[in-house]
Amino acid sequence: MNISKNKGLSLVIVFIILAVYNIIAFMLPFNHGRMFWTGYFFSMVAILLTAGVGFYAFRREVLRSKVYGCTLLSLVWCYLIAQLIIGVLEMILSDVPFQYGIVLNTILFGACTIGLIATDIAKVEIERIDLKVKEKIFHNKSLQTDIENLITKAPDEITKKMLKNLAESIRYSDPMSSPQLAAIENKIESKVAGLTDAIAIYDSSIIKSSCDELQQLIAERNGKCKTMK
Template sequence: MNISKNKGLSLLITFIIFAVYNIIAFMLPNGKGGMFWTGYGFTMAAILLTAGVGFYTFRRKGLKSKVYGVSLLSLVWSYLIAQLIIGLMEMALPSIPFQYGIILNAILLGACLIGLIAADIAIDEVERIDETVKKKVSYIKSLQTDIEGLIGKAEDEAAKKVLKDLAEAIRYSDPMSSSQLSAIENEIKVKAAGLKDAAASFDSSAIVSICGEMQQLVADRNRTCKTIK
């Protein structure tokens, strides 16, 4: 099994906490009654949960996913630290009825699990929105790249200038797309295809004419974008 550096470090830290906590727990001179095993059991569960969340977080692909996963790690580590402290206190105070310990630890664990689930749902939603935005802005980015690629193919300065002006207009146009823009964007695509053909045949007059038409369509698109927001 391939274990990344971060996963390996996460496993090592968890193992160190596990080992140190067990040494402290079983070196305590107090009797090992119900409260001791309550604190010990919930703390072991917290350590295992922390290790599992760490592996789950580092399994995510992409920089943004890993950054968003920091919220999961922050939450579970906060829970672990609190549980470590509470667990040690419970093991050091065996005279208190263990039922109180179970209630307290169960509330803490439940709050952590609810928080982890809510945070993971929020992370998935943020990633979904990011992916949607990428798809919506890809139209303009692709169109801008295509037009900029035609500038070098133009033979005279007039054609180069209108292509540069068109690329600049597209660059500063609203990047977001939507279904309400599909009709005008399809017109722009048709004109862009014609512009490629004109550039391939070195037809400068056609380039100038089509660029003018596309400038108007891009302006119309920008106005439509403002009305639907």
């Protein structure tokens, strides 16, 4: 398994924290009672969780994933620092009933876990939407390219101007899509195919009507996109 530089550094930092914390825990004269082991156990859980989140956060190279990965790391590191401090205090305050330590540490762990899950759910959903937008942008770009290719085949300047205007309309059309727009998007694709055939045989009346209808369909689609937002 390949380990990236960020993963390697995260692992080194976690091992350093693990070593230093264990030295503090077992070299200082703490009373190794139930409260000590409560603080020690939850501190070890926090360290291991930080290591796991570090590996998970750096598993993708997509910029948006990196941004959410940093959010996950920020959250888990805040939890780690808080838990280590609380863990040391629990080792010192060994006379306090250990049940209080369990409750406090469990609440802190639960809050961190919920935050991590909520952040990851948000990341997955954002990535899903982003993928749909990229797919739709590619679709619109493909249509725009098809129209621009037709410009070079246009027999006169009037036709070229109509095609340039049509390409601009597609270029600046709303990139978002949904199942409710499938029918009108299919019509647009069909009209583009018909326009291609009309230019091939140079039927000026069909070329003009196809361009006009495509402009209307694109405007209609953009209007429906606005109503769905």
